Amino acid sequence: MxxxxxxxxxxxxxxxxxxxxxxxxxxxxxxxxxxxxxxxxxxxxxxxxxxxxxxxxxxxxxxxxxxxxxxxxxxxxxxxxxxxxxxAGHAAPVRRIRDDHPSPVMMRIVASLADVPALLFSQFGEVLLQTRPAVALLGGDWTRFSGLSRYLVYRWFVEPAMRDLYPIEDHPLRGRVFVADIRAAYSADPGGKAGEIVAALLEVSAEFAAIWRRHEVDVVHHHDLKRYRHAELGELELYCQPVLDRDQSHELLVFTAVPGSPSQEKLRMLAAV
The missing domain is CATH 1.10.260.40 (lambda repressor-like DNA-binding domains)
Structure with missing residues (x-):
């Protein structure tokens, strides 16, 4: 040192x-x-x-x-x-396909979105950065998880409370989307972190295993309309615009609503909530 x-x-x-x-x-x-x-x-x-x-x-x-x-x-x-x-006397972290270190540019972009719900995801579905409106929208800080619970697809199939965020009729589609996303990461590096996540889910979730066997790779685009349930504001209809960091394999999702819609007004209220 x-x-x-x-x-x-x-x-x-x-x-x-x-x-x-x-x-x-x-x-x-x-x-x-x-x-x-x-x-x-x-x-x-x-x-x-x-x-x-x-x-x-x-x-x-x-x-x-x-x-x-x-x-x-x-x-x-x-x-x-x-x-x-x-x-500091440590070996530098190994730069594998899994890298949970956001780039300075992405960190500055997220910092500039103080009034907008936005999340920065790793390619495995781990939330690396989150704005305060996103914490309010999603009901908590998604950067706090540890172990396999860091990954969105794992929580979806293993932790039932995760599903409360979406209307129940949307659950089948959301599950297929999460599986398609982890399949893309798995195809790029089956022996890495994605392989570990898939193996764990195949062991504990029959639902995941059934969807995995479908081999779906293009279920829905991020910018398609999504519905979210909020404990105080009710249902919000939002679009998610992705911004890609190809060097880091990270994706920033920014939530927006149709101008003049009830959902846009609810987004403005998130800061107060």
């Missing part, structure tokens, strides 16, 4: 960012040229004291989880993330 270089690197990246780059308000008085240490700590999901100790070349070796949080909070590129890990 190179404490001096690690501290210098973090300081340089922190000072290169402005509050607007990470979705923060600048405020009336600001002496710091870039981000404050406490702002980086919040973005990385760690205590201010812990982050201060790293920049002051004190404390123990940061864990890989802490480094991943710093890489996201500081909007590092993959090359910068790898450099960060090496400075």
């Amino acid at each position: 190179d404490r001096a270089q690690l501290a210098d690197f973090l300081r340089a990246r922190r000072e290169a960012l402005q509050p607007e780059d990470v979705g923060l308000l600048r405020g009336p008085v600001r002496r710091t040229s870039g981000l404050r240490r406490e702002e980086v700590a919040v973005l990385a999901g760690m205590s201010v004291d812990y982050y201060n100790r790293i920049e002051q070349q004190r404390g123990s070796m940061p864990s890989e989880q802490m480094l991943a949080g710093l890489a996201r909070g500081l909007r590092l590129t993959l090359a910068e993330r790898d450099h960060l890990f090496r400075l």
Whole structure:
């Protein structure tokens, strides 16, 4: 672990960012040229004291989880993330087809969508980033899950509460869509993470196994109309516009409603909810 270089690197990246780059308000008085240490700590999901100790070349070796949080909070590129890990005494994460590190560009796009429901998905259906209106729409923070529950298709077939988000008559179609999505990832890398998800679902869900045997690959497009159920606002009819990051194999979904429709008014109310 190179404490001096690690501290210098973090300081340089922190000072290169402005509050607007990470979705923060600048405020009336600001002496710091870039981000404050406490702002980086919040973005990385760690205590201010812990982050201060790293920049002051004190404390123990940061864990890989802490480094991943710093890489996201500081909007590092993959090359910068790898450099960060090496400075901290860890091997750089292996760059397989599965990579859950959003690009800085996607992180900036999501930060700019503060008033719009939007989610950034990995190709395996894991939510990597989520706006606050999306949390309100979906009834919770979908980035909080661990294990196989991180993946949307797994929760759909294993955790029944996941289905409450959609009208019951839409459940068969939603299940086919989720299976088609994981099949696309499986076809690209059957021995990787998608293979692990499929194998687990074939073991525990007869419903998944039956749909899997259909070999459907093009069930519905993301921009087709979807219906969502909200506990307080009722049903919303929304369109999902995908924005692809081909280098990372990530997909950003932005939710919109027909202008002047009841669903558009309900989207405006999500912030209050």
